[in-house]
Amino acid sequence: MSEPHTVTAYDDELRWLSRRLSEMGGIAEGMVADALTALINADTALAQRVISEDLLLDQGEREIYEKAVLVIAKRQPMASDLREIIGSIRIASDLERVGDLGKNIAKRVISIHTMAQPKKLVRGLEHLSELALTQLKEVLDAFSSHSAEQANSIRERDEEIDAIYTSLFRELLTYMMEDPRNISACTHLLFCAKNIERIGDHATNIAETVFYVATGQQMTVERPKDDESASVVADPAE
Amino acid sequence: MNMMSDAATEKAVNAPADEPVIKMRGKDVCVFYGPKQALFDVNLNIRENAVTALIGPSGCGKSTFLRSLNRMNDTIDTCRVTGDITLDGEDIYDPAIDVVELRARVGMVFQKPNPFPKSIYENVVYGPRIHGLVRNKADMDEVVEKSLVRAGLFNEVKDRLHEPGTGLSGGQQQRLCIARAIAVSPEVILMDEPCSALDPIATATVEELIHELRENYTIVIVTHSMQQAARVSQRTAMFHLGVLVEEGDTDKIFTNPDDPRTQDYITGRFG
Ligand SMILES: Nc1ncnc2c1ncn2[C@@H]1O[C@H](COP(=O)(O)OP(=O)(O)O)[C@@H](O)[C@H]1O
């Protein structure tokens, strides 16, 4: 932040929170990227590693929560400091959820690595995950730089992820209808896609938090639409 | 265009209902101590039945402004006040104003509890007596009980009303001073760091009292505790080097102030 505090230990505590969050962000990003690599290469060893890394995020979230409570008790933070501390707690919990979603993808890799997977769909998933990861990376940058503008553009791009997810959803349905033997693998892939879409939502949540921390105002405009697969139906006549 | 102005007129007609009532108005207030200027063109309105907190670093002029609201500054020889200060629209610096009556309407509670070296009863009844508000023993008993109840002290002292006020604990003494201030039925109560000499529990009792008094009185409180300002007030005014930097809803000032000086002060960044 701008000026240092009169009490320098207070600055150290705030810096600790923001450093720990960046670490969590790095781990979450890595987990999602690795989970996708594992999926594409049917690499169960890598999937196992992703699963085990989830503990680090759980621990990070707990530490940030405890530290934040302690700083509030000791320093009675005000204004931008208070927003930043509360923001850290929220972001830590979003990152922890991202880790859970990455872990869930990794678990599915282990379930389906022996099954045949439609190449085209896996590529679609890869594209989806690249978008979600970009969102995640940028939102963490926006947090470190307190950039409200960057936070805004991240939220707007979430629409693209939703659109791609919805089209993947349609394709997966089509595959399942073509050949019931695809159902098992496609169902897992469908959940993977949904998980990635959810990761995009968490990036959006973080963007909203970053915006509030930076400006003291809530993002007011209506959030871009959720995934539209809820209204997609399989039409056997097609 | 026409529709616009119609809507605007309608809004203006409806507005006064939610407009806060201004109890005291300070306009271009400057205060000098001899050649030294302590306040510079302060424009600040005090809302009725609200608690207004004055905050800012030591020496920024909070007490000076507070004292100008009931002409306590008159007691300082070198002190000169310019600008306008009104109470219910009346200029309080008008030569025709009776200062004693003004101070009955705008009472004051000081930093250090300062009960007179007399009984609790005498402390409370002193003001009403000199203002001619009580005529007989029954009146006096009534005003003493009512004021002590309002100050949240009655139950603690009802069996020793004739013992010295100075024998009470610090927190009780401060509530006695508040009882003394409200005994003359003031409209505005000025408090200058009323809790700075109190422990946290006594402070909480006084804060609770301020919260209750707000319904019937207009309160202006100087405090060096930002947390206290955030807890007890609805409006906050931030002073710095004799200038009113920012004034607004307390909720906003403490979560998202507009002025960088306020931001630096409340977050503990003033060097
Ligand atoms: N009686 C006085 N005589 C001369 N200067 C004074 C007197 N009271 C206050 N001042 C000066 O006026 C300025 C504002 O003081 P004050 O209103 O007491 O500040 P605050 O209450 O915010 O700490 C300070 O510079 C202080 O030294």
Ligand SMILES: [Mg+2]
């Ligand atoms: Mg003072």
